[in-house]
Amino acid sequence: MTATDLFNSYWWLIFPLFGMGMGLVAMLGHFRHRSETLKLIKTYADQGKEPPAALLEALRSDEDRVYNCRGRRRSHWTQIAVFGSLAVAFGYFGYYGEGGSVFIALALGFGMGSAILLLISIIRALTGSSLPKE
Amino acid sequence: MFVTLFNHYWWLLFPLSFAIFSVMRAVLRDDESRRILSLIRSYTDQGKEPPAELLALLKR
Numbered sequence: 619m620t621a622t623d624l625f626n627s628y629w630w631l632i633f634p635l636f637g638m639g640m641g642l643v644a645m646l647g648h649f650r651h652r653s654e655t656l657k658l659i660k661t662y663a664d665q666g667k668e669p670p671a672a673l674l675e676a677l678r679s680d681e682d683r684v685y686n687c688r689g690r691r692r693s694h695w696t697q698i699a700v701f702g703s704l705a706v707a708f709g710y711f712g713y714y715g716e717g718g719s720v721f722i723a724l725a726l727g728f729g730m731g732s733a734i735l736l737l738i739s740i741i742r743a744l745t746g747s748s749l750p751k752e
Numbered sequence: 753m754f755v756t757l758f759n760h761y762w763w764l765l766f767p768l769s770f771a772i773f774s775v776m777r778a779v780l781r782d783d784e785s786r787r788i789l790s791l792i793r794s795y796t797d798q799g800k801e802p803p804a805e806l807l808a809l810l811k812r
Contacts, residue, residue: 624755628762638769645773649780656787659806663794674805724763 652680694743701739704732785810 655677662669708729712722788809795802 624758627759631762631765634766638773642773642776645777645780649784652784653787656784656791660787660791660794663791663798666798666800669803674803677809678805 648680652677694739697739698736698743701732701736705729705736708732 655673659669659673659677662673708725712725712729788806792802792806792810795806
């Protein structure tokens with residue numbers, strides 16, 4: 619198999635790898651931002667001054683995005699749409715797809731996971747419970 | 753050799769990158785906790801009460 623064949627088979631990997639790269643850059647950026655904020659607060663503390671409340675608030679409000687990957691809070695219906703389409707797509711691929719047993723197993727696994735998350739989203743939307751913070 | 757290996761195990765890219773991301777996040781989080789502790793120490797060294805928001809950051 620030549621490099622061209624390899625690219626022909628796995629060109630689509632460019633997109634998830636690019637997404638991972640972007641995620642990594644975003645994560646490092648957030649941590650650097652928080653680190654700089656902490657340095658700034660330390661400067662105030664070393665001078666014996668009280669840091670501005672906005673700085674401390676910036677650390678608190680950024681926390682969810684950094685640690686729980688939930689910067690953009692999604693609504694129930696968005697979740698239902700996302701997981702519904704994932705479940706259908708992976709289910710279809712797992713059932714009819716031709717790409718070797720490993721690929722079908724992966725598609726079925728992700729399809730099942732998406733279906734379960736879809737069910738949870740529907741239950742949450744019907745019962746009106748909010749998204750968990752932790 | 754590489755091509756054959758990649759053909760069989762390309763899917764390992766996903767769990768491996770997830771593992772690497774998790775380790776990196778844990779390391780960065782640890783570094784941040786140390787910075788917060790050092791910040792709190794600088795308050796206590798001056799005999800001052802550290803801001804409640806800083807203490808709350810340690811509870812996550």
